[in-house]
Amino acid sequence: MEDKTKKCVICGAEAIIHIPYEGKAYCERHFVDRFKKRVRKTLSKEKMLKPREKIGFAISDTSSLVAMDVLIPIIRKWKVEALAITVDEGLGEYGERRTSIAKMHTEKLGIPHVVIKFQDHNKTSIEKMNTSRCEYCEKNRNELLLKTAQELGLDKIVTGNNLDDFAETAFLKLLEGKWSNASTFVSPLKEIPESEIMLFAKIHGIEQIRDCPYMDEFRRELRKELANLEKRFPEIKFSMTRMEKRIEELLKT
Template sequence: MRCKFCESEAYIRLHYPKMLLCREHFIEYFERKVKRTIERYKLLKPDEKILIVISGGKDSAVTAYVLKKLGYNIECLHINLGIGKYSEESEAYAKRQCELIGAKLHIVRVRELLGAGIGELKTRRPTCSYCGITKRYIFNKFAYENGFDAIATGHNLDDEVSFIFSNIMHWNTDYLGKQGPLLPGEGKFVKKVKPLYELTEREVVYYALAVGLEYIVHECPHARGATTIEYKEILNAMEEKKPGTKINFIKGFLRKKHLFERELKEAPLGECKVCGMPAQGEKCSFCRVWGLEEAVGLKIK
């Protein structure tokens, strides 16, 4: 089985568009697609300083690798969640990935910053819920305090399609108006972009392997991703029968997104009295769950 463009042996069979590609031509295809995504959705400008939150997994590592290769000014941040062996392993992968990429890596450790790891806090909120609040707060504030213009995350096509699909299945449409490859910055919220928006999970795995990026495959021990995985399986089965289902679903969604935007009726944000970051009530949700009376500083010394 030969590559569509040269005599080399095929490395991957793409389903949509249908073609066989060798390793070199697949790498080229993947990077061109990221570049086109950035251009199509106007995600980044060439001179912007970009922060990539490196988890130790494949998606964020591939995002950093490609953006660096495309010539962007990137630095990476790893948030060590303080979840025993899982977090130690994740940090080790993040370090190795950044060495390979040749990117500067900053590390914030939740235990050092807040006195406890994720999973040890006494709160009524589910673990994944306050973990999400914690991560989003830290990477946004880190980016804001250190002058980054954008935060790039590793969400791929499968993540986006399954998220939107499951929200529609439950008619949980409140957040859909805010979904998309670009979330513009506003006030103390730094712009967020998703350069892998049009690439499938399978393509991301093959790319990581092709360029020699190693990554953690274990799920977080607190993960309750079971339903997401089920939705991904259903969507993969549909994609198998009708190639292009996922990308067409997401493109259709972007065309109809305005229908959901009307549903957003949020109270205007004030400032957290503890940390000064945007907040819905007196305190932001981060300072509330962690019971903070003093702001945490994330400025690079």
């Protein structure tokens, strides 16, 4: 490794991360500063939240816990009312552990937590399905989140969807030709790679929730391929989401 990749580009202290798509390294303090700044930039660029709105954090993984953590000071300042929602898709032990982590974390932050169960809404538990689990799960989870938002009078649902999720979705959209997005959902971490979110979580003692064990084989392969491509082309996930955005814009006109 070259020397410049070991030292923080801002203060010269020992770096904890090298960002390949920037060619820069950062110490812990400046990594955290940069991370928060990037989230705030996405929030304001896309006007994701407004003062005095009522929002729901959809909590399903480490990314969504991080999104909630980073947004807390902002929503307090803006007098935004917040609660957290976890959809229990019937994922066995994995799901139970995930729900209890979500509960613990939201309690710590003083935010009310609501759990919505697939089984209470006539949805098949994912544990009992064999094929197309991801698609079924996503469709029904989003449906329940939107229904809950309507019932509770929420203006927005904040998801933890990150750059990796958006790149994956862009790929799927291209493959399947499906182009629609509910504008109730906002994702302030959409421009941040999962690896950086995991590091942020580690620094802040936020629990790691591993990938869903019921994930489709196809999704698993797709993730692996994207990760391989990223090693050779560090900007690939950014390019894919930019491409998706451009197609969305073209479709609107």
